[in-house]
Amino acid sequence: MGCDGGTIPKRHELVKGPKKVEQVDKNAALAARWNYCAISQRPLRKPIVACELGRLYNKDAVIEYLLDTSPEKCIIVTATHIKNLKDVKQLNLTDNPTWKGDKANTKGDKYEDLQRAAFICPVVGLEMNGRQKFCYLHACGCVFSERAMKEIKTEVCHKCGESFNEDDVIVLNGSKEEMADLQRKMEERKLKAKLLKKARKSKTTETVVKSALTEAKSSSTSTASGKACKLASGITKRSHTETGEKSEAYKSIFTSHSSAKRAREEKPNWITHTAYYY
Incomplete structure (x- = not known):
């Protein structure tokens, strides 16, 4: 039965064991994370942006991803938390003067050193190839x-001089634990920004309401004062004509005045001077 010639099969030849777990090449994994966009899987080219979880993207790839609103849009796991361009930060990278890029091996007959990187640390000169931890300032x-951040501790940026705090330091392509910590900080930062925006909105609304009430109160006060002035002037005018003493000229119009009585007493009886008697 297949064992002619006195051959003795071994156990592993007859019994199939569990499949071996495929191990990913660490150098290839580092090159994929540090040299290629997390959305398009294309080589990183400036302008390069990073999210609050420390992943690297080409800016044009992020814009294309956000502009695609079709129902058939492919949801990429590494970009589900990116809702607009405010969720990413454009990186201010330092070029590596010894980097030749793809021009060094155009024919494909030369050895490519995967540890070479296009960017370096501006303080200590380490290459950004994933062998050493790198971070960026969110501010x-x-x-x-x-290494540069630990050796030279400061509260201002080494490159541009802008101030920052500990929460602004975001590790690039960190471990699972570091990613979880960055996830928590991102959620706290978004919640804080949302509450601050809500507080500003309510404060603005309160200010507008107060100003409107003040204007309404001032206008009602001025209207009431105007009505009071008109009422007072009307009362003053009526007081002279209705409630006050009548003038002598006004009284002389009526027959009850003393001048009319005196004139009637002084007037003689009616006499016909040219009487005609026939």
Whole structure:
């Protein structure tokens, strides 16, 4: 039965064991994370942006992803948290003067050193190839190695001089634990921004309402004062004609006045001077 010639099969030849877990090449994984866009899987080219979780993207790839609103849009796991361009920060990278890029091996007959990188740390000169931890400042977007941030502790950026705090330091392509910590900080930052926006909106509304009430109160006060002035002037005018003493000229119009009585008493009886008697 297949064992002619006195051959003795071994156990692993007859019994199939569990499949071996495929191991990913660490160098290839680092090159994929640090040299290629997390959305389009194309080589990283300036302008390069990073999200609050530390992933690297080409800016044009992010814009294309956001502009695609079709129902058939492919949802990319590494970009589900990106809703607009405010969720990413454009990086201020330092070029590596020794980097030749794709021009060094146009024919494909030369050895490519995967540890070479297009960007370096501007403080200590380490290459950004994934061998050393790198981070960027959310306030300004400048990129440094973690070694530089630990050796030269400061509260201002080494490159542009802008101030920052500890929460502004975001690790690029960090471990699972670091990604979870960045996820928590991102949610806290968004919640804080939302509450601040709501507070500003309510404060603005309150200010508008107060100003409107003040204007309405001032207008009603001025209207009431105007009516009071008109009423007072009318009362003053009526007081002279209705409630006050009548003038002598006004009284002389009527027959009850003393001048009319005196004139009637002084007037003689009616006499016909040219009487005609026939």
